[in-house]
Amino acid sequence: DDEAAGESAEDLEARAPVVTVMGHVDHGKTRLLDAIRSSKVTEGEAGGITQHIGAYQVDVPHEGQQRALTFIDTPGHEAFTAMRARGAKVTDIAVLVVAADDGVMPQTVEALNHAKAANVPVVVAVNKIDKEGAAPDKIRGQLTEYELIPEEYGGDVMFVDVSAIQNINIDELLEAVLLTADAALELTANPKKAARGVAIEANLDKGRGAVATVLVQSGTLRVGDNMVAGTGFGRVRAMFDDTGEAVEEATPSRPVQVLGLSTVPRAGDSFLVTNDDRTARQIAEKREAAERNALLAKRRKRITLEDFDQAVAEGKIDTLNLILKGDVSGAVEALEDALLKIDVGADVQLRVIHRGVGAITQNDVNLATVDNAVIIGFNVRPAERVTSLADREGVDMRFYSVIYAAIDDIEAALKGMLKPEYEEVQLGSAEIREVFRSSKFGSIAGSIVRSGIIRRNAKARLVRDGNVVGDNLAIESLRRFKDDATEVRDGFECGIGLGSFNDLKEGDIIETWEMREIPRT
Ligand code: GDP
Numbered sequence: 325d326d327e328a329a330g331e332s333a334e335d336l337e338a339r340a341p342v343v344t345v346m347g348h349v350d351h352g353k354t355r356l357l358d359a360i361r362s363s364k365v366t367e368g369e370a371g372g373i374t375q376h377i378g379a380y381q382v383d384v385p386h387e388g389q390q391r392a393l394t395f396i397d398t399p400g401h402e403a404f405t406a407m408r409a410r411g412a413k414v415t416d417i418a419v420l421v422v423a424a425d426d427g428v429m430p431q432t433v434e435a436l437n438h439a440k441a442a443n444v445p446v447v448v449a450v451n452k453i454d455k456e457g458a459a460p461d462k463i464r465g466q467l468t469e470y471e472l473i474p475e476e477y478g479g480d481v482m483f484v485d486v487s488a489i490q491n492i493n494i495d496e497l498l499e500a501v502l503l504t505a506d507a508a509l510e511l512t513a514n515p516k517k518a519a520r521g522v523a524i525e526a527n528l529d530k531g532r533g534a535v536a537t538v539l540v541q542s543g544t545l546r547v548g549d550n551m552v553a554g555t556g557f558g559r560v561r562a563m564f565d566d567t568g569e570a571v572e573e574a575t576p577s578r579p580v581q582v583l584g585l586s587t588v589p590r591a592g593d594s595f596l597v598t599n600d601d602r603t604a605r606q607i608a609e610k611r612e613a614a615e616r617n618a619l620l621a622k623r624r625k626r627i628t629l630e631d632f633d634q635a636v637a638e639g640k641i642d643t644l645n646l647i648l649k650g651d652v653s654g655a656v657e658a659l660e661d662a663l664l665k666i667d668v669g670a671d672v673q674l675r676v677i678h679r680g681v682g683a684i685t686q687n688d689v690n691l692a693t694v695d696n697a698v699i700i701g702f703n704v705r706p707a708e709r710v711t712s713l714a715d716r717e718g719v720d721m722r723f724y725s726v727i728y729a730a731i732d733d734i735e736a737a738l739k740g741m742l743k744p745e746y747e748e749v750q751l752g753s754a755e756i757r758e759v760f761r762s763s764k765f766g767s768i769a770g771s772i773v774r775s776g777i778i779r780r781n782a783k784a785r786l787v788r789d790g791n792v793v794g795d796n797l798a799i800e801s802l803r804r805f806k807d808d809a810t811e812v813r814d815g816f817e818c819g820i821g822l823g824s825f826n827d828l829k830e831g832d833i834i835e836t837w838e839m840r841e842i843p844r845t
Pocket of ligand 1 (some may be wrong): 345349350351352353354355356451452453454486487488489490516710
C-alpha cells in the first residue's frame, strides 16, 4: 500500500484542499455550507440544482487563477471523527464556525480539539455578524485561550467575520482557506494511475442499489473501473457529480457518487481500483476476513486502566489519556483539577484530551479509539448503542458518582497499584447419589463428579431440578473413602460436606467455582 514511494515528482499535480466545517450546534454550519455552494453556482446551472451527495467542489478565483476547494457536506465533527477512527485522513483543513452572538461553546472546543488531534490547520468563521449583539472581537479573545491566536493579534490563525444568511464575506472566507492551505500544506497527487480514496457517505437505494459518494485521493476513477470500497466490490456503472451531472472520470480531491457496488461502504472506508473483477472480489473477501480478525485484535490492543497500571508496575511508562464526561460542568472541572494535582512522578503523564458535560457519546468513544484514551463518566452514562460501540472497540469506560473514587482508581493506576480484579471461574459439578448424616460433619453428600473438578474450600451452590436452592456455600469437607482430599476429578466418587447447610437430596447437583484474579495482560 506504500504507493507514495516510487512516485516521480513530475507525475504529481496540485489538488484541491479538502475542507470540513465544524462547530457548535446551531452556529450555522449547514447554512454556511449552503451559502458557499450557492455563491459559486453559475447562473447557467439552472438556478443550481443542488444534490446532496455528502461533498461538493467549488471554484474560487485566487490571485488571478481559478482554484478548486472541496467541502465535506456533512457538518459537524461526528463524521470527521468516525472517519478518523477508521484510519481515513480526509480533511486537509477545518473551518471552525462560531456564532458571534453566542461565543465559544462546548462543541466549539470539542471541534477544535479534534482538529488539533488530527493536526489539521483551522480557519475561524465568525458567523452571524448580521445579528444584533454580535461580538466578533469577543470570539477572538475567547479562542486565544485555546491557542487559536488571530493573525491580527500576532498569531497565525485567520479569522473571517461572515454572515451565512446575508452572504457577507463568503469569498473572503474561501480566500482565507486557500491562503491557509497554501501556507501550511503542499497538496499534490498523481492523477495518472488507478484511483484510490475514501468513501464519504453511502446508502442503499431501492432502484439503484448501493450508492456511495467517494472522494478520490490519488489517481483517476473512471466509469467501467473495477473497484473495492470497504468490503463491497463491483464495476463502476455510472458516476455523478454534486450537481447530478453524469461524469466519466474523477481526478484527485473530486467527490463523486458511484453506482455499481455490491454492498454499502461506511464513511471512512477506503476504496481502490483493481485490474479485474476477480481481484476486486478477492480483496473484498480478504478485507471482510481481516475486519473480523481486527475486531478481535483491537479489543485486546486498547488501553484499559489495568493495562496502564501494569505498564507502570513493569516500569514501561507511558501517558494516560483521559476523556472526562460529567453531569455538570462544576463536577467535571473539580475532577480535572483533582486529577491534575495527583503527584504522578516524573515518568508518568496524565493528559485530559477532552472534557465535556452530558452523556457519553459515540463521538467520545471514537475519540477514545483514535487517541487510545480511557473514558471517565461522572454521574453520566452512555446510550446503549454507545456502549456496544465501546464494547466492539474495546474502549475502557468507567463510571463514578463520587469524585474521590475516580481519583483513587486513577491515582492507583498511575502508581501501578490498582487493586486486582476477580472473576468467577467455574470448576466443576457433582451429582448427589446418597445423603449420609455424620455427627462430626453434619450432612455429607455421597456424590459422583460429573464435570471438571471439585476442590476443597471452593465456593459452591446447590441446584435442584434446575433451581438454585443454596448459594454462596463452600466445600468445607471433601473425602475419598476415608481420606481427606484436596480435589476430586471428573468420574470419581467422593463425600462432600457443605458446612452447616444440610438441605441435601439425592439427584441434587453441586456446582463449584473459585474467584480468580483477572490476569492483567
Ligand atoms: P448548524 O446546526 O451549525 O448546522 O446551524 P444551522 O446552519 O442549521 O443554523 C442554525 C440557525 O442559525 C438557523 O436558524 C439559521 O437560519 C441561523 N443562522 C445561520 N447562519 C446565520 C447568520 O449568518 N445570521 C443569522 N442571523 N442567522 C444565521
